[in-house]
Amino acid sequence: MPKEKGRNVVASNKKARHDYLIEDTYEAGLVLTGTEVKSLRQGRASLVDGFVDIEQHEAWLHGVHIPEYTQGTWTNHAARRKRKLLLNRAEIDKIERRVAEKGLTVVPLQLYFKDGRAKVEIALAKGKKSWDKRQSLAERQADREKQQALGRHLKGMRD
The missing domain is CATH 2.40.280.10 (Small protein B)
Structure with a gap:
């Protein structure tokens, strides 16, 4: 084996x-x-x-x-x-x-x-702390939106 x-x-x-x-x-x-x-x-x-x-x-x-x-x-x-x-x-x-x-x-x-x-x-x-958790969630959401916008831009789509 x-x-x-x-x-x-x-x-x-x-x-x-x-x-x-x-x-x-x-x-x-x-x-x-x-x-x-x-x-x-x-x-x-x-x-x-x-x-x-x-x-x-x-x-x-x-x-x-x-x-x-x-x-x-x-x-x-x-x-x-x-x-x-x-x-x-x-x-x-x-x-x-x-x-x-x-x-x-x-x-x-x-x-x-x-x-x-x-x-x-x-x-x-x-x-x-609870505010740290909220801050990290907000950062993750902002990164996700940034990646989506970049992907749309590369595909030639409009926002």
């Missing part, structure tokens, strides 16, 4: 990009059981309530929902258990230091398979 190549996204956390200002991102491996991997390969996961916590110099992913594998038996996993993240010691220390001094939080952005291995993209993030 040929090895998987590339990046196959299972779940992404769009709400995190809306609610937080992303400062830095990291790619981390996940320690999973067999039924969790099978459930992820079916494309079933939710990152909405997820967050990362550093406990005794180890990174743990909390609140991520990976539903039970439908063909699983008594070996099935708990859907919302905490999962260990595989990061370098230097990365863990850097994340821990920045969270402690700046008051940042660590949120998962994407869960995906990269060359057959389950990975999660985590981000150091700062919470946005």
